[in-house]
Amino acid sequence: MTNTCFKVFPLVTVLLLFCHAQWSNAQTGPSGCTYSDDVFTCDYSTMTSSERPIDYSGFSIAPQTLIVNINGFLPDSSDGRTFSTGFSGIDTSGFDANLPAALTIDCERGGSAFISAGAIYDMDYVQRFTVRNCDIFNFASDTVDGFGQLDYFAIHGGSITSIDVGAFGGLSVEKLNQTFPRQHGHFEIQYSKFTSGSLTVGLLYDFAELNSVAIRGGNVSAISADTFRYNTKLTMIDISDNTFTSLPSSVFDGLDLLSDVKVYNIDWECTCDNLAWLAYTYAENITLFGDFACANVEGIAIGDSCQNVLGIIILSITIISLGLVMTALALAILTARQAPAGPDQEAEPVAEIDKVEDLSKPAGNKNAVVAKGARGAVRAGKAQD
Incomplete structure (x- = not known):
């Protein structure tokens, strides 16, 4: 029986792996999109006008994790949107409850990005959004408001020439009440350098529910006093690896929940x-x-x-x-307190003075005397006649 189990279990394992591989490979996406390891990847930069916008109906299962490779305009200058309207009615019941719904815009090897309104229309099911390896020449106004709420917003790598002050209007980054572990409420720009050396004024003003923020390695030469003024729920700020050399005295004023600041x-x-x-x-x-x-x-x-x-x-x-002195003093006090009490000592008697004639003087000379006491000899002055 035992030998049979050892023979059967490896066979079952192989069959399960084979079936999983077949199931994985069986998932398909619209033209220009591929599927691997639970991730759909769409090469938007090579799609023709007939293949755009990315068609939701072309996915065999709802895309929980989606990567869109671009190099240039998003959406294409001749289109009004990147994704079809079918995404507005996406069925998320089959999603893995342990993972957030994620969308990544990837320029791969340092491509350019001009991101404008319509880029993410009807993608409000997304909870985690990342722009990766892009030289962002323009992040236009009202670009990401279609998300509504995000648990995590990130720009990684590349560079930033311009982010419009209204780019994040209508977007809230906050800890979402979702089933997946570790909600973040986090906004970060990591090693994506601002070419001007300056943050967009009011970049974070709209994020009243933000829990943590990182602007790290951004070539930021100055942090203004109001950079975090409206992010009153922040618990962590990371502004490491930047070029500024000082901070305003009031930069963290009003952030009553702030507990950690990183400035490496x-x-x-x-x-x-x-x-x-x-x-x-x-x-x-x-x-x-x-x-x-x-x-x-x-x-x-x-x-x-x-x-x-x-x-x-x-x-x-x-x-x-100071430490040594305090230690010595403490030891002296401790020793004095622990010393045993001795019997009462009698007071020393007062020395009695005996007048003795100085035999070294000639007889009959009584002008000099020596006063001898219990503790020694004391020379007395000449006596009066």
Whole structure:
């Protein structure tokens, strides 16, 4: 019986794997789209006008994870939309409850992207949206409002020439009440460099429900005092690997839920004014992560000031010395308290002074005397006649 089980189980496993492979390969998409490992990939950049917009009815199953490769305009300049209207009635009942519905716009090897209104019409079932490896020349107004709500918005790699101030109008990035694990409520721009060196003014104004944000490696030369002003539910901010050298003193004011700030690889210019924001983070118990080294002087940021090497050495010696003194004092007090109490000691008798004639003097000379007491000899002055 045991031998039979060992023979049958491997056979069943092979059959299941074979059937899964057949099922996976059996899934099809519209012209220009392929399927592999539960992911549909559509090469939008090579689609002809007759193949656009991407036709929902051409998918054999609803696409829970969809990648669209582009190089140029999205949607195409001759079209009004990227996806057909059929996506508005998508049936999500067959989705894996452990995964978010995800859409990725991928420029592959550094292609260009001009993303305009109509790019994501009728895609409001999507919960996670990513733009990857694109040199974004224009992210137009009202581009992503069709999502309504997202759990996660990201731009990774490439560069950003222009993001319209109204690009995110009507979009909310927040922790969604969904079944998949780990809701994020997260917005990030990771190593996608702003060619101007500046963030779009008001970039995050519309995200009142945002839980965390990362603008990392974006070539950002300045963070303004109002960058996060309207994101009052933020718990984490990551602004590492940028070119700014200071932060406004009030940059984190009003963010009562903020607990973590990451500022790795920043060349801090240490002055009293530039480091005032540190005092706020200490007072509000915000945890800082980063390399707090001053670029304009040799030293590191300690508290709201920058200490040079000599200052650090002196400060360290002072702290160590103070520690040793306090330790010695504590030991002395402890020893005194633990010493056993002895019997009462009698007071020493007062020395009695005996007048003895100095035999070294000639007889009859009584002008000099020696006063001897219990503790030694004391020379007395000449006696009066």
